[in-house]
Amino acid sequence: MKKTVLVLLTLLIIALSCIAGTINVRATKKQAMTEASYTEFERRYRADVREYLNNAGFKNAGITLTKVIDTDGRRTYTLEVHHKSFSKLDDEAKAEIISKLAELAEVPYINDTNVTTKDTEILECKFPVSDTI
DSSP, X not given: OHHHHHHHHHHHHHHHHHHHHHHHHHHHHHHHHXXXXXXXXXXXXXXXXXXXXXXXXXXXXXXXXXEEEOTTSOEEEEEEEEOGGGGGSOHXXXXXXXXXXXXXXXXXXXTTOEEEEXXXXXXXXXXEEOSOO
């Protein structure tokens, strides 16, 4: 009787370990897929921005895309674009470029989307990205 209980207890522990292992593997795989989707978003967005700027006559513009990841996983991206010709544009033209840069992100915008010009040669576009890209 004691042997049977010991064998059943051992089998139960093994079964629970297998279930826990499967759950951990799935969670890690889901996280990796999420990271991969963000990486793909960033790659595609940079390429789209570069193509737009080249077509708009701002070849060789400096592009910096930075991200901040909050503790809850929410990401906020900031795109800074530097080009000498921006200093010659009026505010309306700069706003039009920034709007297009924000539109290229193809993400649902939330009210705290911030669009600014830092100085005469740098345009900045800041936008939050949800966890569903």
